Amino acid sequence: MAEKVIYAMYDDDDVLKDGAKKLVAKGVKVADVFSPFPIHGIDPIIGVKQTRLGIMAFLYGLTGTALATLGMNYFMIHDWPMNIGGKPNDSYLDNVLAFIPITFEFTVLCAAHGMAITYLLLNKTLPGMPATNPDPRTTDDKFVMELRLSDNNQFSEGELMAMLNDTGVVEVDQKDIH
Amino acid sequence: MHKEAAIREPLILGHKTYHQITEDVCKPIEDKAPRMWYILFGIALIIGLYGVGCIFYLLGTGIGVWGLNKTVGWAWDITNFVWWVGIGHAGTLISAVLLLFRQKWRMAINRSAEAMTIFAVFMAGLFPLIHMGRLWVGYWTLPLPNHFGSLWVNFNSPLLWDVFAISTYLSVSLVFWYIGLIPDFATIRDRVKKPIPKKMYSILSFGWSGRAKHWNRFELVSLVLAGVATPLVFSVHSIVSFDFATSVIPGWHTTIFPPYFVAGAVFSGFAMVQTLLLVMRKAMKLEAYIHTRHVEYMNIVIMVTGSIVGTAYITELFISWYSGVEYEAYAFFNRAAGPYWWAYWSMMTCNVVSPQLMWFKKLRRSLLFTFIISIVVNIGMWFERYVIIVTSIHRDYLPSSWSMHYPSHIDLGVYVGTIGLFFVFFLLFARFFPVLALNELKTILKSSGESYKNDTAPVHPYFAKNGHSHGHDDHDNTHNH
Numbered sequence: 001m002a003e004k005v006i007y008a009m010y011d012d013d014d015v016l017k018d019g020a021k022k023l024v025a026k027g028v029k030v031a032d033v034f035s036p037f038p039i040h041g042i043d044p045i046i047g048v049k050q051t052r053l054g055i056m057a058f059l060y061g062l063t064g065t066a067l068a069t070l071g072m073n074y075f076m077i078h079d080w081p082m083n084i085g086g087k088p089n090d091s092y093l094d095n096v097l098a099f100i101p102i103t104f105e106f107t108v109l110c111a112a113h114g115m116a117i118t119y120l121l122l123n124k125t126l127p128g129m130p131a132t133n134p135d136p137r138t139t140d141d142k143f144v145m146e147l148r149l150s151d152n153n154q155f156s157e158g159e160l161m162a163m164l165n166d167t168g169v170v171e172v173d174q175k176d177i178h
Numbered sequence: 179m180h181k182e183a184a185i186r187e188p189l190i191l192g193h194k195t196y197h198q199i200t201e202d203v204c205k206p207i208e209d210k211a212p213r214m215w216y217i218l219f220g221i222a223l224i225i226g227l228y229g230v231g232c233i234f235y236l237l238g239t240g241i242g243v244w245g246l247n248k249t250v251g252w253a254w255d256i257t258n259f260v261w262w263v264g265i266g267h268a269g270t271l272i273s274a275v276l277l278l279f280r281q282k283w284r285m286a287i288n289r290s291a292e293a294m295t296i297f298a299v300f301m302a303g304l305f306p307l308i309h310m311g312r313l314w315v316g317y318w319t320l321p322l323p324n325h326f327g328s329l330w331v332n333f334n335s336p337l338l339w340d341v342f343a344i345s346t347y348l349s350v351s352l353v354f355w356y357i358g359l360i361p362d363f364a365t366i367r368d369r370v371k372k373p374i375p376k377k378m379y380s381i382l383s384f385g386w387s388g389r390a391k392h393w394n395r396f397e398l399v400s401l402v403l404a405g406v407a408t409p410l411v412f413s414v415h416s417i418v419s420f421d422f423a424t425s426v427i428p429g430w431h432t433t434i435f436p437p438y439f440v441a442g443a444v445f446s447g448f449a450m451v452q453t454l455l456l457v458m459r460k461a462m463k464l465e466a467y468i469h470t471r472h473v474e475y476m477n478i479v480i481m482v483t484g485s486i487v488g489t490a491y492i493t494e495l496f497i498s499w500y501s502g503v504e505y506e507a508y509a510f511f512n513r514a515a516g517p518y519w520w521a522y523w524s525m526m527t528c529n530v531v532s533p534q535l536m537w538f539k540k541l542r543r544s545l546l547f548t549f550i551i552s553i554v555v556n557i558g559m560w561f562e563r564y565v566i567i568v569t570s571i572h573r574d575y576l577p578s579s580w581s582m583h584y585p586s587h588i589d590l591g592v593y594v595g596t597i598g599l600f601f602v603f604f605l606l607f608a609r610f611f612p613v614l615a616l617n618e619l620k621t622i623l624k625s626s627g628e629s630y631k632n633d634t635a636p637v638h639p640y641f642a643k644n645g646h647s648h649g650h651d652d653h654d655n656t657h658n659h
Contacts, residue, residue, distance in 0.1 A: 038393035129385025136368035141196035
């Protein structure tokens, strides 16, 4: 089903932020904001929650530590213990110091790559994905606020437009999206 | 937005707008390449191909074509490896460590420094691989289940730690670099008109749209990646230094190596960043973004790390005498007064004396002087690795096996070839990638841009009507002078 969407364009990030504050105060729901760089402070205004990717990175890191520990314990202690320079690999604990560099590196490797892959999947930014910004200028110097009529049933289209006009908007566009 | 004193020198010169930043950075990509680019690319390609030829000759003939002998079994190969890894340190340091410290001056230089890191680590990785003589079995260094039975690589060995450290460093730096590039590729994608470049940048930009949620995630991912990459910077060169420090060779077996190597790496890395950026800013007309203030800050890092390296040299000398170990004392006496005295004193002059000149404000703000010193430092750091490696092993415990090392033309060809290949990669990067981090630069325009600092930017009509100054209420623009 087609849905009506209003795209309000601004030429300054602070004007957009100020406008979003005003609109939200009047009960308007802002669906999204498109910008060429992160607008600091916009997230709490339009209700974007802080991402939990950091927790994911920690969990990936822990997985890396566990895999490295289990792996080296199996390879060096159980499967193929070597007597190197008179220092036999009899127990993991006796050799743990030599295993720390690789444990650390593997932890970082898993945390960084796990988080990066999760980030790309969550964003749906993957090779070959189509761009969904409403106007090519939003990656240059313009800032766009997206309002969905279905999110703002309490206002008529005219009322929304009137409120938008009061926020320093430079261009307004309407589209039907599917 | 951070408050910044109005009397601080601006980071972005000229009365730039967001659009002008995009224009300035995209211009070299969208315009035809200047003739100079083709000339430099041609020279770098020829040198690089000569190096590749030398590598093929070496692989076909064996590493006997290097100037190695039974006593000096490691020479230019490992010198070059450590040198290139060291150069690769500045990029991640600028990106990660300075991001954590909220240093805004990093934003104009981080993209190209990261690119430099990645290409330098490529070059570094080549040397251990070709030193094997059998490049095609390089995968034996990885702990893979194999057809030899249950035979595993030795996890106690610093050489294997190297494999993990370098590959982790390379891949994490690559991810950090690319994640930052995605929004900038989207900017180019939305600007270019020709179908093929448009398609290419569409693929490279992964469909980036700049939604608020995506930026929210982007900032956190950058911060966490910086958090994990920072200890990596320190661990990688510490681990490289373990290759030497865990052995029993006099001159190598010292606990000072990890911090000393890390400082040396940052020292040489920043020197290479200076060399590249001073040329690039001129060639690509980016003087408004990379200017004296950036160069001065980098010179301060060079001065500090150079002083750490100098202190380490003197500490080593003192400890070799104070330890009372005659082999250790001889190794150091031999470095300074033995047959390789010229290498030792070149190293001392380039690395200890030259960075001290940066105490003078006039010198550290002079672009020409900086350019010269940056090259001197890189020469000095190459000599440092050569001195550590060759002078320590050319005098064995048995005087009957004492020997000298003379490089062959293949040694030279492979080394010079990697410099050529490095520049081939860097020139391609400068031609097709945004060399400045567009999205990051735009975030500092209002706090560190010249117009906003001097309060000369036109006030947006909306705010003029509503009585704000520029509309950024949390940003202090008042002058106190």
